[in-house]
Amino acid sequence: MERLVVIGAGMASGRVLEHLFEAGAPFEVTLFNAEPRGNYNRIMLSPVLSGEKAFDEIVTHDDAWYAEHGVTCRFGEKVVAIDRSRKVVVGERGEVPYDRLIIATGSAPFIIPLPGHDLPGVVAYRDLEDTNAMIEASARPGAKAVVIGGGLLGLEAAAGLRLRGMDVTVLHLMGHLMERQLDEAAGYLLKKDLEKRGIEVLLKASTKAIEGQGKVERVVLEDGTVLDADIVCMAVGIRPAGQVGADAGLTCGKAITVDAQMRTSDPDIFAVGECVEFEGNLFGLVAPLYDQARVLAKTLLGEDDAFAMRELSTKLKVTGCDLFSAGDFAEREGREDIVFRDPARGIYKRLVIEDDRLIGAVMYGDTADGNWFFGLIKDQTDIEEIRDTLIYGPAFQGGGAAGADPLAAVAALPPEAEICGCNGVCKGQIVDAIGAGADTLDALRAQTKASASCGTCTGLVEQLLAVTLGDSFDAGGAKPVCGCTDLTHEDVRRLIKARELRTQPAVWQELAWKTVNGCPTCRPAINFYLLAEWPLDYQDDAQSRFVNERNHANIQKDGTYSVMPRMWGGMTTADELLAIAAAAKKYEAAVKVTGGQRIDLLGVKKEDLPAIWADLNAAGMVSGHAYSKGLRTVKTCVGTDWCRFGTQDSTGLGIKLEKKLWGSWTPHKVKLGVSGCPRNCAEATCKDVGVVCVDSGYQIGVAGAAGMDVRETQRLVDVASEEEAIEWTAAFVQLYREHARYLDRPYKWVDKVGLEWVKEVLSDSAERAALNERFEISQSVYRKDPWAEHTSEPEAEKFQPIADLTMEPAE
Amino acid sequence: MIWTDIGTLADIPLRGARRVKTTKGCIAVFRTGEEEVFATSNTCAHKQGPLAEGIVHGRKVTCPLHSWTYSLETGEAQGADEGAIATYPVKIEAGRVLLDVSALAEKAAA
Numbered sequence: 001m002e003r004l005v006v007i008g009a010g011m012a013s014g015r016v017l018e019h020l021f022e023a024g025a026p027f028e029v030t031l032f033n034a035e036p037r038g039n040y041n042r043i044m045l046s047p048v049l050s051g052e053k054a055f056d057e058i059v060t061h062d063d064a065w066y067a068e069h070g071v072t073c074r075f076g077e078k079v080v081a082i083d084r085s086r087k088v089v090v091g092e093r094g095e096v097p098y099d100r101l102i103i104a105t106g107s108a109p110f111i112i113p114l115p116g117h118d119l120p121g122v123v124a125y126r127d128l129e130d131t132n133a134m135i136e137a138s139a140r141p142g143a144k145a146v147v148i149g150g151g152l153l154g155l156e157a158a159a160g161l162r163l164r165g166m167d168v169t170v171l172h173l174m175g176h177l178m179e180r181q182l183d184e185a186a187g188y189l190l191k192k193d194l195e196k197r198g199i200e201v202l203l204k205a206s207t208k209a210i211e212g213q214g215k216v217e218r219v220v221l222e223d224g225t226v227l228d229a230d231i232v233c234m235a236v237g238i239r240p241a242g243q244v245g246a247d248a249g250l251t252c253g254k255a256i257t258v259d260a261q262m263r264t265s266d267p268d269i270f271a272v273g274e275c276v277e278f279e280g281n282l283f284g285l286v287a288p289l290y291d292q293a294r295v296l297a298k299t300l301l302g303e304d305d306a307f308a309m310r311e312l313s314t315k316l317k318v319t320g321c322d323l324f325s326a327g328d329f330a331e332r333e334g335r336e337d338i339v340f341r342d343p344a345r346g347i348y349k350r351l352v353i354e355d356d357r358l359i360g361a362v363m364y365g366d367t368a369d370g371n372w373f374f375g376l377i378k379d380q381t382d383i384e385e386i387r388d389t390l391i392y393g394p395a396f397q398g399g400g401a402a403g404a405d406p407l408a409a410v411a412a413l414p415p416e417a418e419i420c421g422c423n424g425v426c427k428g429q430i431v432d433a434i435g436a437g438a439d440t441l442d443a444l445r446a447q448t449k450a451s452a453s454c455g456t457c458t459g460l461v462e463q464l465l466a467v468t469l470g471d472s473f474d475a476g477g478a479k480p481v482c483g484c485t486d487l488t489h490e491d492v493r494r495l496i497k498a499r500e501l502r503t504q505p506a507v508w509q510e511l512a513w514k515t516v517n518g519c520p521t522c523r524p525a526i527n528f529y530l531l532a533e534w535p536l537d538y539q540d541d542a543q544s545r546f547v548n549e550r551n552h553a554n555i556q557k558d559g560t561y562s563v564m565p566r567m568w569g570g571m572t573t574a575d576e577l578l579a580i581a582a583a584a585k586k587y588e589a590a591v592k593v594t595g596g597q598r599i600d601l602l603g604v605k606k607e608d609l610p611a612i613w614a615d616l617n618a619a620g621m622v623s624g625h626a627y628s629k630g631l632r633t634v635k636t637c638v639g640t641d642w643c644r645f646g647t648q649d650s651t652g653l654g655i656k657l658e659k660k661l662w663g664s665w666t667p668h669k670v671k672l673g674v675s676g677c678p679r680n681c682a683e684a685t686c687k688d689v690g691v692v693c694v695d696s697g698y699q700i701g702v703a704g705a706a707g708m709d710v711r712e713t714q715r716l717v718d719v720a721s722e723e724e725a726i727e728w729t730a731a732f733v734q735l736y737r738e739h740a741r742y743l744d745r746p747y748k749w750v751d752k753v754g755l756e757w758v759k760e761v762l763s764d765s766a767e768r769a770a771l772n773e774r775f776e777i778s779q780s781v782y783r784k785d786p787w788a789e790h791t792s793e794p795e796a797e798k799f800q801p802i803a804d805l806t807m808e809p810a811e
Numbered sequence: 812m813i814w815t816d817i818g819t820l821a822d823i824p825l826r827g828a829r830r831v832k833t834t835k836g837c838i839a840v841f842r843t844g845e846e847e848v849f850a851t852s853n854t855c856a857h858k859q860g861p862l863a864e865g866i867v868h869g870r871k872v873t874c875p876l877h878s879w880t881y882s883l884e885t886g887e888a889q890g891a892d893e894g895a896i897a898t899y900p901v902k903i904e905a906g907r908v909l910l911d912v913s914a915l916a917e918k919a920a921a
């Protein structure tokens with residue numbers, strides 16, 4: 001009989017042996033395994049960890065099976081070398097000769113060489129030993145676990161440890177979980193589900209060190225966060241374990257190279273499983289390994305077969321976290337997305353289409369159609385005909401005309417289909433109400449409550465009106481933020497607060513955005529609403545800002561920038577002017593005295609911005625925010641300091657106001673003026689807030705404008721003291737920040753809500769105090785110079801090109 | 812193809828872009844997803860706006876000057892605007908971003 005030696009008793013080799021014995025192949029098999037046991041179903045270690053299964057239940061081949069097929073088992077013995085010239089395998093306890101040899105050594109977990117990675121209590125997640133170590137650690141009451149890596153393995157480990165009662169924190173380097181399989185929206189839902197089951201998830205978390213005396217005690221992050229830990233599970237990736245083949249001189253890339261018949265470069269040696277590389281591909285999931293096993297068995301039996309790469313799908317084996325991802329949704333060239341979200345039920349589906357073929361699918365919350373989509377991907381079915389209704393799944397197909405347009409889709413819904421999840425209103429009720437005369441959205445809301453709560457079904461309700469009433473329905477109504485949503489600005493603001501949405505992906509998902517990640521209209525608006533609502537939690541997103549706010553300078557028509565330092569209340573000094581003059585010369589800037597009482601340096605190159613800011617910072621100047629939807633300038637007149645008509649210190653008040661308000665983000669730009677008497681040299685009466693000083697105190701006007709529209713301010717209040725003037729001004733600005741829609745100047749906002757309402761709110765002194773307090777909380781984050789934050793590395797580097805290829809030879 | 816390493820993926824902000832200087836003007840390299848990049852000419856077909864400064868949404872970018880929007884996949888202007896920008900092959904390998912500069916070399920040689 002031919003002698004067949006197998007190195008590694010894993011999922012792939014187990015399958016090869018099954019095929020061989022089923023075909024009655026006459027081999028005398030010796031099976032080595034480094035683990036002290038035979039073949040088992042490695043992927044079921046997760047239910048073992050969580051306690052849902054016992055190890056016995058996941059063993060695939062037991063002693064009786066090996067005996068029946070005459071397999072000599074050398075378990076707990078590692079193969080240390082292959083001697084190809086003598087055709088022997090060298091195990092730790094002796095040699096075995098082979099006629100044919102299979103290498104099936106799988107992968108080894110990758111361990112990040114952090115300080116402390118070798119402390120007892122740091123485990124990987126690969127085999128039963130790792131699993132048992134984690135189970136043991138969880139036995140102690142109150143024990144804490146830290147899992148490094150938010151991919152498939154890490155999350156299964158975290159879920160298992162949590163089910164065993166541990167406090168679990170997952171650290172993930174990227175911005176969302178499982179970024180290889182999921183996009184942001186699905187990653188957001190997954191995080192939310194995991195948090196619901198008590199698992200803490202830290203994103204963008206970079207681990208610095210693992211610490212402890214003789215064993216793991218804590219994990220330290222780059223940002224200084226310290227997490228107590230009794231056990232640390234590192235699940236950051238795998239590396240093919242083909243060393244024994246490489247040492248024997250077999251051709252290797254990143255793993256042992258095989259052809260489509262699973263042959264290595266030695267005709268008597270074969271390889272299968274995660275230790276192989278096929279046409280540059282590596283493997284990490286079992287489905288293709290089973291194909292390999294089938295092919296290898298055929299090859300050994302002398303039959304024809306060939307291994308080919310195929311599409312893969314992924315599921316996470318965590319009960320209650322329903323996700324599915326298949327095919328290719330993260331690559332390039334001429335692709336289109338179809339997105340469906342049902343926030344009430346936590347559902348997200350995204351299909352990626354290329355050339356009328358489905359090539360990728362991501363689903364969360366409802367994965368029932370996953371296999372149908374996967375079938376379309378594998379078969380490369382032409383989906384042009386069913387494109388419009390594709391996302392509704394197989395149940396929706398075959399209805400012919402039904403899917404052609406969204407109205408037909410709505411028309412095709414059965415009467416009992418639920419339209420409004422919040423209030424449980426179904427299609428039948430709405431159609432009846434329309435029949436009874438409710439022919440507008442408002443009337444329907446009043447009568448049926450449909451779309452009257454969270455509002456996400458407004459679009460559907462309007463479509464029902466259109467279908468039922470035909471041409472006589474006029475959608476009109478409130479204007480949505482943009483094409484990504486049916487909600488108005490006001491709805492979005494209200495929902496961000498009521499539903500405590502704290503990130504952009506949360507808004508996109510919970511409010512049923514129709515696009516993957518917004519558009520240039522909604523992104524800056526949502527970014528502002530989030531930072532206004534959650535100043536301490538929300539991380540301002542530079543990529544959701546227009547160029548000027550991202551680069552802290554105004555872009556000019558030739559792509560250069562203008563730089564404008566702040567001159568508090570329009571006051572400057574000889575030294576500041578010298579520094580400005582020096583900077584203007586050094587960076588060859590044009591110099592303009594602006595309408596906002598300061599000096600603009602125009603024509604500065606992007607690469608020079610950090611340097612010119614550093615120069616101006618060194619002279620004590622900060623950004624003038626001439627580029628921001630935020631406080632621009634406070635113009636003042638010389639007031640009692642010099643003017644014979646002056647009634648109060650208008651310059652001083654202007655400076656105080658500017659120092660209080662600078663750095664704050666607002667829905668649109670905000671300009672102030674303070675004049676020392678009604679002659680109004682600072683032109684305060686056409687400003688967003690204009691203060692005119694009089695003998696008895698301060699007249700505060702608001703909602704002026706001097707742009708496309710010219711408006712005189714309206715009187716908000718007269719106050720006696722400077723403190724009151726500042727308190728009222730800040731309260732007004734904060735009220736504007738909290739209520740106005742993005743890109744409405746204060747005068748537009750006041751037109752909408754009415755000056756009377758503004759007065760009513762602000763005349764309540766408790767309310768004013770509360771507004772001031774909220775403003776100060778926000779300012780604790782934003783009252784600082786953005787220039788100073790970008791003059792040193794690593795920030796300054798971002799203003800340079802990532803690479804300069806002009807020096808390379810043009811060859 | 813001539814693949815040139817231009818830097819790490821982490822150097823390009825998610826939904827942002829960085830410029831690459833070349834002898835034929837700047838190329839903008841966009842990062843549209845955690846693991847997805849595109850490269851196009853940095854110069855808007857309208858009035859030469861710097862596209863790397865635009866807002867990146869989906870697989871599109873909107874010019875910072877007058878809001879022309881381009882598909883990063885085809886380089887075609889979207890909607891009513893007519894025009895196109897050059898696109899360049901770019902790929903990610905082991906966290907590094909590689910740009911195909913053969914188009915530049917050809918032009919230089921010609």
Ligand SMILES: Cc1cc2nc3c(=O)[nH]c(=O)nc-3n(C[C@H](O)[C@H](O)[C@H](O)COP(=O)(O)OP(=O)(O)OC[C@H]3O[C@@H](n4cnc5c(N)ncnc54)[C@H](O)[C@@H]3O)c2cc1C
Pocket residue numbers: 007008009010011012013032033034035042043044045046077078079080104105106107125126127153156241244272273274275283284285286287289315317
């Ligand atoms: C916890 C967990 C959950 C998973 N979940 C899924 C899932 O849901 N879906 C999915 O598709 N995949 C999943 N996987 C991946 C899947 O288990 C692997 O793809 C599969 O086990 C690889 O099979 P293999 O035969 O190549 O290697 P293995 O199963 O790893 O077997 C290799 C064996 O070779 C032994 N060995 C290595 N070197 C030597 C040597 N020199 N001498 C002797 N013996 C040696 C090892 O001890 C090991 O027992 C999961 C993996 C883990 C760890």
Ligand code: HEM
Pocket residue numbers: 554564594595596597598600624626632633635671706707708709
């Ligand atoms: C891209 C467009 C614009 C650019 C580049 C621009 C630029 C500027 C600059 C650099 C200043 C000097 C401001 C300062 O010192 O901080 C200024 C002042 C001014 N801008 Fe604009 N601006 C623009 C659009 C507008 C619009 C849309 C309006 C009207 C709504 C407007 C109204 C004003 C007014 C009234 C002043 C004078 C302010 C004062 O005297 O207090 N600008 N502008």
Ligand code: SF4
Pocket residue numbers: 637638639640643644645646647650675676677678679680681682
């Ligand atoms: S506004 Fe009145 S106080 Fe101020 S400078 Fe003019 S005249 Fe003098």
Ligand code: FES
Pocket residue numbers: 855856857858859860874875876877878879
């Ligand atoms: S320059 Fe790009 S839109 Fe005008």
